[in-house]
Amino acid sequence: MFGALLSGALGVLAFSPFDYWPLALVSLLGLYAVTQSVSPAPAARRGFIWAMGLYLPGLWWIHNSMTLFGGIPLPVAFLLVALLAAYLSLYTAAALWLTRKLVPSSPLGALLVLPVLLVVADWLRGWVLTGFPWLWFGYSQLEGPLSGLAPIMGVQGISWLLTFSAAALWLLLQHRPSWWPSLAALALWGMAFGAGFIQWVTPTQSSRFALIQGNIEQSLKWIPGQLELSLERYLGLTLPERDAEVVIWPESALPASEQHLAPWLEQVDLLMHERGQSLITGTVSRPDTDEVYNAVITLGRNAISYQPEHSNRYYKQQLVPVGEFVPFGSLLRPLAPFFDLPMSSFSRGDAGQPDLNAAGRHLSVAICYEVAFPGLVRDNMKPDTDYLLTLSNDTWFGQSIGPWQHQQIARMRALELGRPLIRATNNGVTLVTDEKGRITASLPQFEAGVLRTEVTGMTGLTPYARFGSTPLLIWLLVIAALGILQGRRQYRWQQRQQKLNAKERLKVKARS
Numbered sequence: 001m002f003g004a005l006l007s008g009a010l011g012v013l014a015f016s017p018f019d020y021w022p023l024a025l026v027s028l029l030g031l032y033a034v035t036q037s038v039s040p041a042p043a044a045r046r047g048f049i050w051a052m053g054l055y056l057p058g059l060w061w062i063h064n065s066m067t068l069f070g071g072i073p074l075p076v077a078f079l080l081v082a083l084l085a086a087y088l089s090l091y092t093a094a095a096l097w098l099t100r101k102l103v104p105s106s107p108l109g110a111l112l113v114l115p116v117l118l119v120v121a122d123w124l125r126g127w128v129l130t131g132f133p134w135l136w137f138g139y140s141q142l143e144g145p146l147s148g149l150a151p152i153m154g155v156q157g158i159s160w161l162l163t164f165s166a167a168a169l170w171l172l173l174q175h176r177p178s179w180w181p182s183l184a185a186l187a188l189w190g191m192a193f194g195a196g197f198i199q200w201v202t203p204t205q206s207s208r209f210a211l212i213q214g215n216i217e218q219s220l221k222w223i224p225g226q227l228e229l230s231l232e233r234y235l236g237l238t239l240p241e242r243d244a245e246v247v248i249w250p251e252s253a254l255p256a257s258e259q260h261l262a263p264w265l266e267q268v269d270l271l272m273h274e275r276g277q278s279l280i281t282g283t284v285s286r287p288d289t290d291e292v293y294n295a296v297i298t299l300g301r302n303a304i305s306y307q308p309e310h311s312n313r314y315y316k317q318q319l320v321p322v323g324e325f326v327p328f329g330s331l332l333r334p335l336a337p338f339f340d341l342p343m344s345s346f347s348r349g350d351a352g353q354p355d356l357n358a359a360g361r362h363l364s365v366a367i368c369y370e371v372a373f374p375g376l377v378r379d380n381m382k383p384d385t386d387y388l389l390t391l392s393n394d395t396w397f398g399q400s401i402g403p404w405q406h407q408q409i410a411r412m413r414a415l416e417l418g419r420p421l422i423r424a425t426n427n428g429v430t431l432v433t434d435e436k437g438r439i440t441a442s443l444p445q446f447e448a449g450v451l452r453t454e455v456t457g458m459t460g461l462t463p464y465a466r467f468g469s470t471p472l473l474i475w476l477l478v479i480a481a482l483g484i485l486q487g488r489r490q491y492r493w494q495q496r497q498q499k500l501n502a503k504e505r506l507k508v509k510a511r512s
Contacts, residue, residue: 004034004046008053014140015058017404021144024137027054028166036110036170040100047096051089056082058135061402065323069218069396088132091121103487107171111181112483115163116476119156126373130321133372137162139408142415142437145189148196150415150437151462153472154374160476161188201418201435201460204386207361209432210244211424211451212237213443214253218395218426221255230255231264234281237450244277244452245301245359248424251282251294251368251391258285258297262308265299272300278358282367282391285309291347294324296365296391298358312357314365315349318373323396355382356389361457363389364419371410378468381417386457388419393426403429403445411437418462420455 007030014024031050035043062084063077072080095117103109126133138158141147146158153160165188168181214233220226231254238247254261261283272279278300285295287309294316299306319325324346355362364381371377371390381388390410394403407429414421415437423431428445432453441453463471 001046001049003030004050005053007031007034008050008055009057011054011135011137011140012058014137015135015401015405016142016408017401019140019143021140021142024140024162025166025169028137028163029169032110032114032166032170035096038100040097040104043100044093044097048086048089048093051092052085054135055085055088058405059085061397061400061405064398064400064402065396068398084132088125091125092118095121102484106487106490108483108487108490111164111167111171112479113487115160115167116480116483118163119160119476122156122159130318131373132321133374134405134409139405139412142408142411145193145196147192147415147437148194148198149192150412151198151200151418151464152195153475154416154464154469155412156374156469157472158192160472161185161192165189196436200462201458204457204459205361206454206456207359207386208243208245208452208454209422210238210241210247211422211430211432211443211453212247212249212253213425213427213430213447213449213451214250215427215446215448216395218393221252221395227256233448235268237448238279241450241452242275242277246278246280246361247272248389248391248422249279249281250424250426250430251296251393252284253281253426254283256284257292258283258295259287259308265297265306269299269306273305276301278302280356280358280363280389280391282393285313285315292345293349294319294346294367296356296367296389298356301359302357311354314353314356314367316346316367316370317349317351317353318370318376319346319348320369323369351379353380355385361386363387363422366390366410366413368392368394371406371413374413374416375468377413378417378465381419381465383461384459385419386459387455388414388417388421390421390423391425392423394429395427399446407431411439413437416462417465418460419458422455 007027010023011027013020014027031047034046034050060081063081066072066077066080067074095114099109099114099117103113122136136155136159138155141158146161149157149161165185168185172182212234216230216233234249234253241247268279278298280296280298282296285293296314298312302312304310304312355364362382362385364385366377366380392406394406397403407423410421410423411433414433414435418435420435421433428443430451431439431442432455433439435458441451443449443451
């Protein structure tokens with residue numbers, strides 16, 4: 001059991017900020033080593049322990065929001081994170097149990113069926129109960145040779161190839177007579193590496209951006225008297241940036257509702273118009289007493305002048321459980337201050353919202369947690385989108401690995417969709433990437449500052465942007481069906497052989 005826990009924990013080091021991407025393969029190899037020689041129930045238990053080794057340390061950063069801002073004691077926070085890790089681990093356990101049931105005692109189950117079911121488990125984790133699509137192994141390969149597969153089949157295509165490769169390596173170490181799984185894995189790695197050199201999109205015009213990192217303490221952000229200081233901080237950092245065509249402030253940079261700040265926003269809008277600049281900022285919008293949105297709005301040099309609820313805006317669609325909405329809130333809110341965090345009752349934005357228009361450029365928006373949902377980001381992007389824009393506030397998670405995992409996820413969206421990514425945050429990690437997810441400019445964490453950069457927009461569609469997950473789903477269905485049919489045929493043949501051998505032994509015994 002310790003081996004299962006350790007091999008799962010090694011997987012954490014494959015992700016950012018560690019970025020030891022080969023350890024993803026080592027971790028998955030460990031999963032095969034501890035689960036493939038036992039029956040369905042023990043395989044599920046060992047898979048559960050392996051997943052706990054991955055999720056408990058890999059998501060431990062969540063406790064910062066509970067202890068620092070939610071008033072929850074550390075032991076209770078540990079229990080809550082452990083419960084989340086246990087819930088996520090159930091999907092891995094189910095994948096292993098089902099594999100051993102569908103294809104018992106067959107190498108084809110390990111090679112063809114389990115990789116598919118582990119990808120399905122990831123997908124379910126990212127969908128059931130609004131989803132938590134974190135620590136998918138494909139993200140760990142952003143700096144590795146498999147990254148070229150992302151614009152074709154998305155991050156989950158990389159996850160499948162990693163798991164298939166671990167299975168092929170495990171079979172090789174078991175001295176199986178056939179070499180074709182290892183050769184197939186090597187060929188797929190070569191194809192993925194070669195695909196990384198394909199330029200799926202073409203450049204358009206460049207624009208100058210200034211990303212403002214205010215570095216305002218989360219504990220101070222919503223207290224009385226802080227509003228004026230926050231406005232002064234962001235405006236003070238913005239005024240010297242006359243060369244930028246677009247200035248960007250992070251998620252909820254304005255710690256008050258848009259409607260409350262409307263007169264001030266109108267003045268900033270006029271100022272930015274006079275300077276010939278666009279300003280994009282995160283804020284909270286409360287169109288009426290029953291609705292409140294996590295919003296991104298534009299000011300200044302745009303097609304329309306600012307007014308409350310003007311159309312050049314975006315409302316967040318995928319809300320963070322507990323942080324932005326509380327399931328069963330009437331029951332949970334009285335239990336602890338953690339369930340009553342500031343602004344934890346947001347409404348959901350509509351699907352199909354238009355891009356932001358800033359200085360004549362089209363920016364497709366994802367606010368914070370939304371960027372972890374590849375289908376949502378793909379659906380938000382339009383054929384004429386120039387850039388991906390994500391505004392975030394990871395201050396909740398302190399000096400942990402959480403913000404680094406988050407930026408890695410965001411960069412994968414750039415690679416999948418073939419668009420430069422602009423990521424503005426309150427205290428880091430603020431960065432800009434090219435269309436392949438490679439960081440071209442960034443700011444240090446926990447410092448107030450301005451990231452000045454020129455970014456070239458892109459046009460055209462990657463295969464993933466055009467077709468989404470459909471090619472991957474077809475591939476997985478074919479592979480899984482082949483594995484199940486062939487595996488069960490082999491199993492039935494083995495059963496018949498065992499019966500024949502048993503009869504032969506009885507005959508020999510009778511003669512003697």
